[in-house]
Amino acid sequence: MKTANDVLSALQSAFPGVIEEAKVAPERQLWATVKPERIVEVCKYLRDNHGFDHYSGAVGVDRIDEGLFEVTELLASHGAHKVVALLKVKTPRANPRVKSLTGLYWNANWYEREIWEMLGIDFEGHPELYPLLLPDELVGAWPWRKDFKGYPDVTTGERAIETITPDGYTKYHIPPTQAEIEAGTVPAQRPKYPTFREREEMEIKETSEMILHLGPQHALVPGPFLLDILVDGERVRKAFLDVGYIHKGIEKIMENRTYVQGIPITDRLCYMAALTNNEAYCGAVERLLGIEPPERAQYIRVITQELSRIQSHLLGTAEFLTLIASPVYSPFLYMIIDREDVISCIESVTGARINHSFVRFGGVRNDLPDGFKDMTLDALKMVREKTEEYKELFLSDSIYKRRMEGIGVLSPSEARRLGVSGPPLRASDTPYDMRREDPYLLYKDLDFDVITRKEGDSKARIEVRLDEIIESCYIVEQCLDQIPSGPIMADKVPKRIRPDPGEAYYRVEDHRGEMGFFVVSDGTDKPVKVKARGPVYAYFQALPPLLEGVYIADVVAIAGSMDACTSEVDR
Amino acid sequence: MVLKALKMTLKRSISGVEVTRLYPEKIMDLPDAERGIHVLEIRKCIGCGACARICPNGCIEMVEYKRGNPVKNKRLQYPKIDYGRCMFCGLCVDDCPPDCLHMSKTFEIAGWDRDDIIYGTEDIGVGMYTDQELSELAEEARKAEEEKKRKAAEAAKAKKAKAAKAEAGEAASSEKPAKKAE
Numbered sequence: 001m002k003t004a005n006d007v008l009s010a011l012q013s014a015f016p017g018v019i020e021e022a023k024v025a026p027e028r029q030l031w032a033t034v035k036p037e038r039i040v041e042v043c044k045y046l047r048d049n050h051g052f053d054h055y056s057g058a059v060g061v062d063r064i065d066e067g068l069f070e071v072t073e074l075l076a077s078h079g080a081h082k083v084v085a086l087l088k089v090k091t092p093r094a095n096p097r098v099k100s101l102t103g104l105y106w107n108a109n110w111y112e113r114e115i116w117e118m119l120g121i122d123f124e125g126h127p128e129l130y131p132l133l134l135p136d137e138l139v140g141a142w143p144w145r146k147d148f149k150g151y152p153d154v155t156t157g158e159r160a161i162e163t164i165t166p167d168g169y170t171k172y173h174i175p176p177t178q179a180e181i182e183a184g185t186v187p188a189q190r191p192k193y194p195t196f197r198e199r200e201e202m203e204i205k206e207t208s209e210m211i212l213h214l215g216p217q218h219a220l221v222p223g224p225f226l227l228d229i230l231v232d233g234e235r236v237r238k239a240f241l242d243v244g245y246i247h248k249g250i251e252k253i254m255e256n257r258t259y260v261q262g263i264p265i266t267d268r269l270c271y272m273a274a275l276t277n278n279e280a281y282c283g284a285v286e287r288l289l290g291i292e293p294p295e296r297a298q299y300i301r302v303i304t305q306e307l308s309r310i311q312s313h314l315l316g317t318a319e320f321l322t323l324i325a326s327p328v329y330s331p332f333l334y335m336i337i338d339r340e341d342v343i344s345c346i347e348s349v350t351g352a353r354i355n356h357s358f359v360r361f362g363g364v365r366n367d368l369p370d371g372f373k374d375m376t377l378d379a380l381k382m383v384r385e386k387t388e389e390y391k392e393l394f395l396s397d398s399i400y401k402r403r404m405e406g407i408g409v410l411s412p413s414e415a416r417r418l419g420v421s422g423p424p425l426r427a428s429d430t431p432y433d434m435r436r437e438d439p440y441l442l443y444k445d446l447d448f449d450v451i452t453r454k455e456g457d458s459k460a461r462i463e464v465r466l467d468e469i470i471e472s473c474y475i476v477e478q479c480l481d482q483i484p485s486g487p488i489m490a491d492k493v494p495k496r497i498r499p500d501p502g503e504a505y506y507r508v509e510d511h512r513g514e515m516g517f518f519v520v521s522d523g524t525d526k527p528v529k530v531k532a533r534g535p536v537y538a539y540f541q542a543l544p545p546l547l548e549g550v551y552i553a554d555v556v557a558i559a560g561s562m563d564a565c566t567s568e569v570d571r
Numbered sequence: 572m573v574l575k576a577l578k579m580t581l582k583r584s585i586s587g588v589e590v591t592r593l594y595p596e597k598i599m600d601l602p603d604a605e606r607g608i609h610v611l612e613i614r615k616c617i618g619c620g621a622c623a624r625i626c627p628n629g630c631i632e633m634v635e636y637k638r639g640n641p642v643k644n645k646r647l648q649y650p651k652i653d654y655g656r657c658m659f660c661g662l663c664v665d666d667c668p669p670d671c672l673h674m675s676k677t678f679e680i681a682g683w684d685r686d687d688i689i690y691g692t693e694d695i696g697v698g699m700y701t702d703q704e705l706s707e708l709a710e711e712a713r714k715a716e717e718e719k720k721r722k723a724a725e726a727a728k729a730k731k732a733k734a735a736k737a738e739a740g741e742a743a744s745s746e747k748p749a750k751k752a753e
Contacts, residue, residue, distance in 0.1 A: 261627035264660035334583065337590055351604035351674070357660040365665065366604050393576055 002081035004030040007050055014045055026287070028438065029505065033088045040099050042087065043075065047104055051080030053416055054432075055105035056507075057533040059518045060115035064146040067093045069121055072518070073101065074505065074533070078416050078432050086505060091121065100126040107419030110541045118144035130193055133244035133570055144252065200228055200240045208232055214555065216245050222319065223566025227543070227559070231552060239547040239555075241540060247570040254530040259285055259361070259497040262530065266517075267355040269532055270568040272315065275301075275308040275350075276510045278359035281530070283440060283506035284517040285361050288499035291490050297363040298441045299483040300349070304358065306472040306479075307346050307376070310383060312511035313465040313472075314339045316563035317390075320462065323560035324403060331390075338386050341379040348372060361497060363489035373480050380473045387469050394462070404459035408546055408558035411456055418542035422513025422535050423464040424562060428456035434509035448475050458561035465563070498525050510535050512563060534568040606659045607678040609652055613639065613696040615671035618648035622663035622672055630656035631663060636692040638700055641712035649692040654680050 004024040012019055015038065022032040034042050046052040056074040063070060068090050075085040089098050100123040101108040112123045113132045120142040123129065131139045142148060163171050194202070200211060209232045216224040224245035230238040250269060254262045266281045267274040279301060286292065293301070318335035343353055348369050350358040358365050394400055410420070415428035425432050431450040435443040451467040453460035499521040507516035513535030520529040539562045547555055592599055601607075616639075623631040636649040650663075650672070664672050682688045693699075700708065 257627055258625075260625065260662060264627055264658060264662065267660075330580065333590075337588060348602035348604060351602065351606040351661065352659065355658065355660075357662070360665075365661065369602060369604065389579060393579065396575055 002050065002083060004028055004083045007046070007081075007083050007085065008032070010050065011042065011046070015042060018042065028082050028084060030083055030085045031088070031503075032085070033090065036089045036091055036098060039073070039087065039089050040101065040104065043073065043101055043104055046075060046085060051077045052083075052085060053080070054078050055101065055108050055111075055419055056084070056514065056516065057531075058101075058108065058111040058115060059529070059531040059533075060119045060121060060144065061520055061529045062093075062119060062144060062146045064093070069093055069096045069119060071098050071115060071121060072503075074516070074518075076437075078430055079437075082437055084438070084505070084507075086503075096121040097124055098122070099124050102126055105419070106417055107538060107541055110537065118142065120145065130196075130199070131244075133247045135244070136195060143249070196226075196240070196242050200230065203230055203238055206232070209237065212552070216242075222564050223570075225540070225566045225569070227555075229547065229552070229555060234551055236547050236550050236552060236555060239544040241544055243540060243566065243569050245570065246567060248567075250571045251530050251532060255527060258525045259499075259527060262527070263359070264355070264357040266532075267357055268567070269534065269571060270536070270565045271354045272312045272565060273308070273510050273512065273515070273568070274354060274356045275305045275346075275358060276508050276515055277532075278356065279305060279440075280506055280508045280510075280515045280517040280532075281519070282359045282361055283508065284504045284519040285497070285499065287504035287506055288502060288519060288521050289361060289494070289497070291362045291492055293363045293490055294487050295442075295484055296367075296486040297488045297490075299479050300364045300368060300488065301359060302441050302443070302446070303368075303376075303476050303479045303483075304346055304349055304356075304364075306476045307342055309472045309511045310469050311339045311342045311346070313469050313563075314342070314383075316511075317462060317465055320560040320563065323556050324400075334386075335390075338383055341382060345372070345376045345379050348375065360489065360493075362493040363487075367488050368483075376476065376480060380476060384470055384473050387466055391463070391466050394459075394466075401459065403557060404462070404561075405455075405457060407458045407554050408550065408561065409455070409457045410542075410546065415456065418545065419538045420513065420535075420542050421538060422510065423468065424461050424539065424542075425513065426451060427453045427460035427464045429454045434507055434514055438507055440506070440508055442479075446475055446478055458557050461561045496525060498523060507533070512536055512565070513538065532568075532571060534571070536562075536565050536568045539564055540569050601676040605676045605678075606661050606674045607676050608654065608674070608680055608690065609650075609664075609695045610673045610675045611650065611692065611696045612671040612673075612698055613649070613692070613700070614643075614698045615669045616640075616644055616649055617669050617671075618644040618646060619668055620648065621666045621668055622650055625662045625666045627660065627662065628656045628658060630654070634692065636696075638705060639692075640700065640708055642708055642715060645712075649696070651689065651691050652695060654688040654690060655685060 004027065008022055008024060008030055011032065012022070018035050018038045020033040020035065022030070024030055043052075052075040054076040056076050058074065059072045061070040061072070071089045071091070073087045073089070075087065077083065091098050096119070098121055100112055102112065103125060109126070109128070110132060112126055113129060115121055116123055116126070116129050117131045117134050117139055134143070165171055204211070209230055212229050212231050214227040214229065216226045226242035226245070228240040228242070229236045230240070248268070250265055254265055257265065262281060263278060266277040269277045314335045318332040318339075321331040321335075322329060346356070347353050349366055349372065350356040351366065410418070410424065410428045412429045415425050415430060421432060429452055431452050433450045434440070435448070436450055448471050451464050451471060453464055501521055501523045503518065503520045505516060505518045507514055509515070514533070515535055516533040518529070518531040518533065519527050522528045543559060543562070546558060550558065618633065618639075620633045623633050630653040631650045632653070633648040634651045635647050637647065639647040639649055641647060659674070661674060664674055680688055
């Protein structure tokens with residue numbers, strides 16, 4: 001198995017003088033600063049020769065003191081090895097330009113678009129630099145920059161100018177001041193590009209085609225997003241996705257909070273995955289602080305997170321069943337009833353039902369209550385029985401099978417190319433699971449299987465979820481047997497959290513896939529940058545190519561089987 | 572296959588699992604860890620304001636509460652919580668140095684007015700002082716204040732005397748090298 005040091009020495013011999021600073025810390029993460037003009041070649045070399053076929057995201061950081069922007073590209077591999085490469089590119093703040101990786105990795109598209117609209121870094125060679133999360137009129141304000149003054153301007157108190165368009169809409173615009181135009185920090189002219197509506201209408205080629213809107217408020221969606229499908233008769237020819245309807249600016253909010261105050265904010269990324277979001281954020285800060293939670297705390301974290309996985313998969317499957325057969329409401333309610341017991345188990349530890357805010361730096365908030373073991377074992381026994389029952393029903397139902405088999409097939413190579421993770425990737429015969437790939441907490445000592453399916457269709461995705469429920473039950477039972485007594489907080493946790501300057505990246509297996517937090521510290525009590533790399537972002541990006549060529553009726557079956565969460569995409 | 576599904580439905584319907592509750596009449600059993608509205612042990616609070624500082628939403632305000640303990644909490648500062656903003660994260664409880672802020676199992680805080688969900692110290696406090704205790708405490712505080720003043724005066728006196736002594740000593744010591752120089 002390749003180690004990070006092997007990759008680093010190979011890189012240094014292949015590109016002498018291009019790799020500026022490099023370190024391996026912790027053991028599987030390779031941090032390197034690459035000269036901006038050679039980044040594409042370096043990534044191509046890593047992809048072709050060292051199996052880095054998974055583009056996991058990009059992070060843009062504004063280093064205002066040094067007059068630089070940093071873009072960190074996160075590269076990993078689907079099973080060839082366990083090294084994560086974090087390649088940093090620096091670009092001057094005055095004229096920020098970075099070469100785009102969209103030619104190498106298809107899914108770099110959205111990550112780069114987001115950095116462009118938030119920081120104003122121009123990605124050379126990007127095919128479609130259009131706003132993704134922000135409304136059109138905010139482009140050019142570059143809200144992630146540290147000198148962004150708010151909208152309307154909160155520091156000067158100047159209001160945005162209101163104009164009424166001929167169609168009756170109100171538009172807001174903050175004009176740059178004369179000094180800013182002279183200094184060149186704000187573009188006098190905002191970039192011109194076609195709007196979302198114009199872009200999709202450009203694709204209409206024949207009179208038999210029309211655009212069908214699903215959303216932003218639609219029964220099929222787990223939150224507001226716009227899915228427009230261009231249909232020719234009963235077939236979908238092309239799909240367009242517009243997100244950003246509930247962009248909350250969570251990452252920017254966390255820059256203005258202390259480290260501890262960031263924990264409850266991470267719950268709000270996606271309430272179904274509150275515990276794993278807590279874990280990812282706290283794990284990243286623990287890496288910065290150099291502390292490790294005691295063993296009992298790690299067990300409690302694993303138990304609560306696996307219980308949370310069970311309830312999330314149950315609700316995900318339940319929602320999916322209402323989508324494909326909306327008049328049949330009983331399966332949804334059955335799963336909600338089962339989920340209730342699991343939620344009660346989590347609530348007895350964390351004290352809240354969905355927004356837990358439970359994990360702390362170096363430990364957990366509460367210890368397990370008395371009688372927790374019996375209560376959980378009872379609930380797990382029930383869940384396991386019921387899940388087996390559901391599986392049997394799904395297997396024996398011929399209508400369900402006809403509806404789901406061979407629908408929305410993602411072949412293994414296609415799934416890897418689109419960059420999805422979690423159950424949809426594992427349903428496409430790729431055993432990629434962070435609990436094995438990047439073992440955090442105790443997962444390296446625990447016995448469990450990574451569930452995979454060969455088919456890659458909607459049915460396989462649901463089966464993976466149902467099997468994972470049973471596997472999670474097994475993990476929780478193991479932990480309840482093995483859990484030692486001891487403290488639940490580490491001794492060395494400082495009273496005021498002020499990590500040393502540096503960066504940390506920590507990823508966990510969310511219920512939906514790979515969830516990573518990238519935290520940058522400058523030695524003060526507030527983070528410089530927090531980036532959440534969510535799994536659903538990748539699913540959403542993969543939806544339009546997946547929907548091409550299917551029937552309208554199958555759109556819901558495919559989109560529903562992804563178990564999406566818009567809140568996490570928009571952040 | 573249809574029979575199997577029917578069997579399952581039938582089993583579900585006669586199994587007698589409690590699904591819905593008669594909510595206002597019958598409230599579910601809440602665990603001890605439940606994070607409901609706050610309870611403040613007024614006899615322990617020292618008015619440090621740690622809860623107000625850590626609150627991510629800024630919903631806690633330190634206000635003056637007259638019926639507090641002037642010995643322990645000199646400026647009589649106690650928290651007032653705006654539940655319109657509170658997200659029940661529990662960070663304030665974790666951070667409380669004397670461990671006097673807790674979260675109860677009560678969660679019913681609906682009101683007709685925005686002011687109804689702002690809870691002052693008298694609403695969240697437990698272990699209130701009686702009038703007699705308050706007067707005793709006021710007396711104690713007054714005595715402590717007097718004692719402090721007396722001590723401060725004494726200390727100032729002693730300091731003055733010391734300073735005078737030191738001055739004299741300094742004068743003496745400064746004379747010595749002068750003598751040596753001679």
